[in-house]
Amino acid sequence: MAPEAAWIDGAAATALPLDDRGFAYGDGLFETMRAAGGRIALWDLHLARLLDGCARLGLAAPEPAALAGDCAIALRDAPDALLKLVLTRGGGGRGYARPHAAPIRRILMRHPLPASSDPRGLRAVACATCLPLDPRLAGLKHLNRLHQVLARAEVDAAGADEGICLDGAGRVACATAANVFAVVDGVVCTPAIEAAGVAGVARAALLADRRFAADIRVGELWPEQLARASEVFLSNAVRGVQPLREFDGRPLTVGPAAEAARQALSRAGWVES
């Protein structure tokens, strides 16, 4: 979907220089953000993940004020929007070698917000595509996302709404575009995202909420635990908390844990527009 408007380093743009390293190698990071009433939900957490990613990839950190300024321009005409912010290592370099003292490039794209999720909950399937064990890059929302593309193709082929991937050790990692929470033996569990997958910003907000996080277990979640979970829900910074009403053909009840998560995300400033 082409963006309705876009900016590169703060200037209106419609296209990317062909030598951009984001295009060449996926050498960059992105954030997909929800704005309502001109405010970006969970902004501090988006920014924290970006800066962590810059440090881990050796990208020059952007000025937070420049990023906020870009977003303010984008939201002036459209206060309720989805913003996709991409940081790349800019242009050039010879092959994989990083250009010396390269300034990063900021690409901001505005899209309409997606329609609200079905309140009855989503239908999800288990994906055969697994996420390789990759502690070096785990957690980051970098631009190397072929596994998510392949997993999403499985979801579409199954006619489902989402899909859940395992990591290379056979543990539950992530949904294709969300984090997973499951109630197992009465305890809310979520994968640690230390070896594979994206550590979502909505997940971070939930884990930072004292009331919600008090009884949560962050660690290994195995497929057999997911298969007998009494409740499963997903978290995503744009779509919020999305309970599952079905996983791999098994009906699930939309229950109190998802509702508690929704309230926690609300306390973190996430709002339906």
Next chain:
Amino acid sequence: MAPEAAWIDGAAATALPLDDRGFAYGDGLFETMRAAGGRIALWDLHLARLLDGCARLGLAAPEPAALAGDCAIALRDAPDALLKLVLTRGGGGRGYARPHAAPIRRILMRHPLPASSDPRGLRAVACATCLPLDPRLAGLKHLNRLHQVLARAEVDAAGADEGICLDGAGRVACATAANVFAVVDGVVCTPAIEAAGVAGVARAALLADRRFAADIRVGELWPEQLARASEVFLSNAVRGVQPLREFDGRPLTVGPAAEAARQALSRAGWVES
């Protein structure tokens, strides 16, 4: 390095639409090719890898004649050149979901050929960045290349020419931009590239050469074997056969195996320009 000329789907271009999935997710493939006298070395092998990649990623296969036509236009004014051909899943789609019946996009960029390698051989180091075990994508030259970028940064920090990466199981996989051959106990060995790394086109040409490949062992190569190899050389479609004169501080002799590989690549049509 900005290309000296570029074409998208056969038309001259300087920039990429911002919704291109190659940029968004690394959802595509590329080939970096050496042209001399208007002919692309190892063209059939480049094409074969691309088509294999299309099949494995569920990309619509391009018409080989369209690709050859793009290259012919690019080489008209510059018969000796480096051509980088990128195929992406085109624009759009919602999130990771693939657009229905999307035509692929062909991006061709022309650069000058790099200078010839030092005939005394290269200095290489062992990289700490390892390539995750990923049989689903192993071998392909897809656009998700962050590990190569990180490994190459180690090479530059060490002031070396190249670096050799292990896979997630601790076996030798690849150099950052080349395949590895080592003479161990008198036998030429090269990693199988079934779990990680790129299966290079120059490597494929060497393995297809009956005389050269007769005595080669394709399989596991362990770091301790590499550490006692009597000879190590790299293969790359643009740079050809590059012997190492040093690996991780240990001097190596440029020997007969590299020379035999050079002759085999020559028989496959690879020429110094």
